[in-house]
Amino acid sequence: MTSRSVDEHARRVRALLAPALAHRTELVAVTAALGRVLAGDVHSPLDLPPFRNSQMDGFAVAAASVRTAPVTMPVAETVAAGDAGPAHLPPGTAVRIMTGAPVPDGADAVVPVEDTESTTDEVTVRVARGAGEYVRDRGSDVHAGDLLLAAGARLTARHLSMFAAVGLVEVPVLRRPRVAVITTGAELVEAGRALEPGQIYDSNGIALSASLEANGAEVSSVDRSTDDVDLFREILHRATASADLVITSGGVSMGEFEVVREVLTPLGGWFGHVAMQPGGPQGLAEVDGVPVLNFPGNPVSTLVSFEVFARPELRRAAGLVPIEVERLPLEVPLTSVPGKRQFLRGRRLAGSVTLESGPGSHLVAALARADVLIDVPEDVTAMEPGDDVRVWPL
Ligand code: AMP
Numbered sequence: 001m002t003s004r005s006v007d008e009h010a011r012r013v014r015a016l017l018a019p020a021l022a023h024r025t026e027l028v029a030v031t032a033a034l035g036r037v038l039a040g041d042v043h044s045p046l047d048l049p050p051f052r053n054s055q056m057d058g059f060a061v062a063a064a065s066v067r068t069a070p071v072t073m074p075v076a077e078t079v080a081a082g083d084a085g086p087a088h089l090p091p092g093t094a095v096r097i098m099t100g101a102p103v104p105d106g107a108d109a110v111v112p113v114e115d116t117e118s119t120t121d122e123v124t125v126r127v128a129r130g131a132g133e134y135v136r137d138r139g140s141d142v143h144a145g146d147l148l149l150a151a152g153a154r155l156t157a158r159h160l161s162m163f164a165a166v167g168l169v170e171v172p173v174l175r176r177p178r179v180a181v182i183t184t185g186a187e188l189v190e191a192g193r194a195l196e197p198g199q200i201y202d203s204n205g206i207a208l209s210a211s212l213e214a215n216g217a218e219v220s221s222v223d224r225s226t227d228d229v230d231l232f233r234e235i236l237h238r239a240t241a242s243a244d245l246v247i248t249s250g251g252v253s254m255g256e257f258e259v260v261r262e263v264l265t266p267l268g269g270w271f272g273h274v275a276m277q278p279g280g281p282q283g284l285a286e287v288d289g290v291p292v293l294n295f296p297g298n299p300v301s302t303l304v305s306f307e308v309f310a311r312p313e314l315r316r317a318a319g320l321v322p323i324e325v326e327r328l329p330l331e332v333p334l335t336s337v338p339g340k341r342q343f344l345r346g347r348r349l350a351g352s353v354t355l356e357s358g359p360g361s362h363l364v365a366a367l368a369r370a371d372v373l374i375d376v377p378e379d380v381t382a383m384e385p386g387d388d389v390r391v392w393p394l
């Protein structure tokens with residue numbers, strides 16, 4: 001069985017995945033664009049606000065006529081938000097105006113209602129106001145043609161609000177990599193069914209699909225196969241038909257019923273050992289022109305394999321910021337197997353990192369409590385409290 005370092009396998013994964021997941025652009029509705037990554041600069045098609053309007057409920061006046069207060073003047077009419085409004089304010093009068101209503105020509109200030117007393121026909125302005133007060137000018141937020149947002153931004157509610165405010169219907173975004181998930185194992189059943197002797201619940205299906213979505217991918221299908229080669233082959237070919245990448249779990253090690261290895265080896269897949277723990281047995285193949293990443297089935301191995309090999313490539317393809325590896329001092333001592341890069345489950349404390357339970361790759365509850373992977377280099381066999389370790393956020 002061939003053997004590789006983590007870096008070597010990661011390079012091979014990248015070489016296969018990068019062209020298959022290369023950036024592609026699509027238009028999506030602004031209403032469906034939350035969390036997507038903008039693929040091109042977006043400019044404003046109009047001025048915002050699109051017309052001069054009132055910032056307060058009150059009275060639109062010529063500032064010159066309220067330079068001294070109190071002053072009483074006739075109220076010409078009332079203009080509400082949504083009204084086209086009077087074209088012009090007769091000199092020496094006021095217009096009763098609501099927030100968001102157009103300010104007529106000739107008016108250049110709004111006196112808030114709380115600074116006035118009024119009847120139907122007359123208003124007394126008690127506080128003097130200067131030109132421009134409580135008036136929102138056309139284009140005071142953005143002008144037509146202004147850059148609203150540069151390519152590369154991950155769209156939030158605030159961005160979508162801005163796009164909607166300028167009337168955009170669609171925006172260009174990066175297409176998300178489409179990834180199919182296949183879990184394998186005769187022992188697997190889905191949650192909600194009673195376990196028969198020898199069976200366990202399939203946790204890798206949801207683990208992988210949730211990890212994919214959290215890292216900018218779109219899950220094109222999630223299937224479960226037994227260890228039957230014909231069934232797995234059929235599911236695999238169906239998956240490649242609508243995916244940019246397929247990820248499988250289980251069936252890659254040295255046992256008797258290694259369905260993934262048995263089906264993919266004759267198709268030119270590589271199966272071997274990567275010098276890491278967990279996640280030693282790995283596979284990498286191309287089927288129907290689609291890359292296939294084969295992770296071992298232990299739930300911790302599957303997720304660690306995802307973080308180490310798939311996550312960086314998917315985030316790059318999706319235009320998301322890379323995961324930042326940090327260095328933190330260890331809180332506790334640790335030991336590690338020589339010749340293998342260990343990815344131990346850890347938990348971040350204030351300014352340091354501690355171990356979360358043991359190294360067993362079946363310990364899913366411990367993994368759930370962890371929030372980082374502690375990356376112990378191949379040649380290191382023991383570390384002391386205070387030693388710096390590389391820490392990957394989960
Ligand atoms: P394998 O890599 O197929 O030899 O599986 C290694 C271990 O992981 C076995 O104990 C399997 O029962 C377990 N396992 C495999 N696939 C899954 C899965 N989808 N969910 C939970 N455990 C699994």
Ligand code: MG
Nearest residue numbers: 185250251297
């Ligand atoms: Mg298996």
